Amino acid sequence: MANLTTTASATHRPRLKGVVFDMDGTLTVPVIDFAAMYKAVLGDDEYRRIKAESPSGIDILHHIENWSPERQQKAYETIADHERRGLDRLQIMPGATELCGFLDSKNIRRGLITRNVKAAVDLFHERFGMTFCPALSREFRPYKPDPAPLLHICSAWEVLPGEVMMVGDSLKDDVVCGKQAGAFTCLLDETGRYDFPEYANVNLKPDFKVSSLTEVYSLLNDRFDLAP
């Protein structure tokens, strides 16, 4: 059941013209072990220190931004290595194909924003068989949680951010990006991890929360005006 905390009233349903998806952990089954990746990049002690400071999650790209070029290069290689291992095991998220088919049937646009690299997006497109357009990867700066990629997609589509929903499994990247852009936000929380006490004081709430992509279908139908 979707957690309906939006301000939209039952009588006036907002128009929805596009949905922008995160890729890893949203359209694909999570295969990247992020904790292992962060530990490999930061080292155990630094990982623990940063994790304690940022309960809503670690922004690894941000942390390595000011490192020396050699150290940064090594970090990028470690990240790429973890991402490559994830790609080998890439699986499409259950419900993703059906949801995208539904959006297509309603002429609702589909976009993608990921902090992963373009090569990963290309492989995903190949496996998924449907293309997201625009699909912005890490090469597009600044990346999520900055709202820039989402605003870029809105202007490419010639729609307002308020007519778009950002769907993703990361509160700190996807929900923050969506909120800052002024879009609706839907957090995919398959395991209920965002219900854990460590998130109780995180002052950031998505408009909607679902535990599977199949719930997004009824959420869109019930809460939005999908008329062309």
Ligand SMILES: [Mg+2]
């Ligand atoms: Mg994700």
